[in-house]
Amino acid sequence: MRKTVGWQWEASSSILRRTPLERRDLRPDDLAVRVDYCGVCHTDVHAVSTRDGEPGRPLVPGHEFTGVVTETGTAVTRFTVGDPVAVGNIVDSCDACAMCRAGQENFCHAFPTLTYDGVDRHDGSTTLGAYSREYVVRDRFAHPLPAGLDPAAAAPLLCAGITVWEPLYALGVGPGARVAVAGLGGLGHLAVKIAVALGADTSVISRSPDKTDDARRLGARDLVVSTDPEQMADARDRFDVVIDTISAPHDLGPYLRLVAMDGTLSHLGHLGPVTVETTDLLIGRKKLSSAGSGGRLATAALLDFCAQHGITADIELLPSARVNDALDRLRRNDVRYRFVLDMSDLD
Numbered sequence: 001m002r003k004t005v006g007w008q009w010e011a012s013s014s015i016l017r018r019t020p021l022e023r024r025d026l027r028p029d030d031l032a033v034r035v036d037y038c039g040v041c042h043t044d045v046h047a048v049s050t051r052d053g054e055p056g057r058p059l060v061p062g063h064e065f066t067g068v069v070t071e072t073g074t075a076v077t078r079f080t081v082g083d084p085v086a087v088g089n090i091v092d093s094c095d096a097c098a099m100c101r102a103g104q105e106n107f108c109h110a111f112p113t114l115t116y117d118g119v120d121r122h123d124g125s126t127t128l129g130a131y132s133r134e135y136v137v138r139d140r141f142a143h144p145l146p147a148g149l150d151p152a153a154a155a156p157l158l159c160a161g162i163t164v165w166e167p168l169y170a171l172g173v174g175p176g177a178r179v180a181v182a183g184l185g186g187l188g189h190l191a192v193k194i195a196v197a198l199g200a201d202t203s204v205i206s207r208s209p210d211k212t213d214d215a216r217r218l219g220a221r222d223l224v225v226s227t228d229p230e231q232m233a234d235a236r237d238r239f240d241v242v243i244d245t246i247s248a249p250h251d252l253g254p255y256l257r258l259v260a261m262d263g264t265l266s267h268l269g270h271l272g273p274v275t276v277e278t279t280d281l282l283i284g285r286k287k288l289s290s291a292g293s294g295g296r297l298a299t300a301a302l303l304d305f306c307a308q309h310g311i312t313a314d315i316e317l318l319p320s321a322r323v324n325d326a327l328d329r330l331r332r333n334d335v336r337y338r339f340v341l342d343m344s345d346l347d
């Protein structure tokens, strides 16, 4: 086994603690990656919260990272030592099912191997995430990081970015489309940048009126305050696509009422059971959809698109030793708009 170090959840103290970790020896199609930057996703907050007080499996979060290849397995041809790479929240899939054959490994019928808290399909071990100095990943699930993208600010593209890119792209968002992004956080601010770059007329739906200037700076036309019934009523039926990135359970009704006839609400944020009043779909023949992460092809397309349009996340870069602050502040909605951890302090 290879030795490294990372930030592991410690249930007894409810914090992440610097911990020695082991990575597998390289398989023929593996890369060893020195993790330089890892984004802090709200999913990491959900992951540690549900683990609170429960020992269980080891938990090292982190699933959107950039770094440099330090070693390659014997069968690797796409990468060499020194290549800058980016990895997201899927690190393996079955390769054989219809979804994998269609390039949608994120929907693998045998379930994709998640970057952390997943089960390695070969040795059955629990995957440990990229809040760590080294990650070992199957080469197919590493992406060359395009030159010109800042590696720290590009890290969030690999979860937040791809999660909003797939539905925007699949729903045909382009010039003339009217898009609203609900929740201006990590996913939300990238959804705004990407929708604007695709040519859509884009708005933000937010509880936070103090984000109005930021919304405009990101390219949005306006910010509709979700707690203001009058503003929500004025926005009725206004959008072809509503991308819902809200991180807490919420009633979908008010957001469905913003969708235009035959339009779609894409629910990406807080996952789990939701109750829908069917008349909110019936009136206007509206569609409710979801998505998550992205396939390898879509991830490569997103990275190209972002390189072409100069899109990266708006980040606050912190030494990885501040990971517990980052999670606390993210819980309190105190980030504009993504924390990224600099892993060099783990050396």
Ligand SMILES: NC(=O)c1ccc[n+]([C@@H]2O[C@H](COP(=O)([O-])OP(=O)(O)OC[C@H]3O[C@@H](n4cnc5c(N)ncnc54)[C@H](OP(=O)(O)O)[C@@H]3O)[C@@H](O)[C@H]2O)c1
Binding pocket: 040, 041, 042, 043, 044, 046, 159, 160, 163, 182, 183, 184, 185, 186, 187, 188, 205, 206, 207, 208, 211, 245, 246, 247, 248, 250, 268, 269, 270, 271, 291, 292, 293, 330, 333, 337
């Ligand atoms: N489907 C997937 O594959 C996938 C991938 C990544 C993340 N996620 C999930 O997507 C969600 C967003 O992640 P993120 O990293 O973007 O989180 P984030 O940075 O914390 O942003 C979430 C935003 O939701 C809004 N919000 C938070 N609590 C709210 C509440 N109680 N009521 C209404 N709005 C609220 C806030 O925006 P305003 O201040 O503008 O209201 C906040 O900025 C999380 O639940 C995460 O687990 C899903």
Ligand SMILES: [Zn+2]
Binding pocket: 041, 042, 043, 044, 063, 064, 089, 159, 160
């Ligand atoms: Zn994520």
Ligand SMILES: [Zn+2]
Binding pocket: 093, 094, 095, 096, 097, 098, 099, 100, 101, 105, 107, 108, 109, 110, 111
């Ligand atoms: Zn599959």
